[in-house]
Amino acid sequence: QVQLAESGGGLVQAGGSLRLSCVASERTFRRATMAWFRQAPGKERQFVAGMSWSDSSTAYLDSVKGRFTISRDNAKSTVYLQMNSLKVEDTAVYYCAADQFATVVLTHEEAYDYWGQGTQVTVSS
Secondary structure, three states: OOOEEEEOOEEEEOOOOEEEEEEEOHHHHHOEEEEEEEEOOOOOOEEEEEEOOOOOOEEEOHHHOOOEEEEEEOOOOEEEEEEOOOOHHHOEEEEEEEEEOOOOOOOOHHHOOEEOOOEEEEEEO
């Protein structure tokens, strides 16, 4: 059974940092483009960052460029999202997603095959 498990969310003040982690089953992770999405209350889920398995190319939402960094540790089947200089508008539930066998990073959620349960990130002013 495919599983993605996020952790690392929490409450942080604006300007602070958090690192999210997502552990995947090895079979899923080995050839999957991994991504982070988020959904704020009353809003649609949006792509935040992604990294391909083939060449480690990345893509980011414009509003997080320079603040967030996605990375992956293939030995641990884990993808990370380092979030710095957090803003109140970054508050959302963050989801890890896997697009198995994809070699490019796609930004629409329909492309992703597997999803985690989500982790809450709350940034206070």
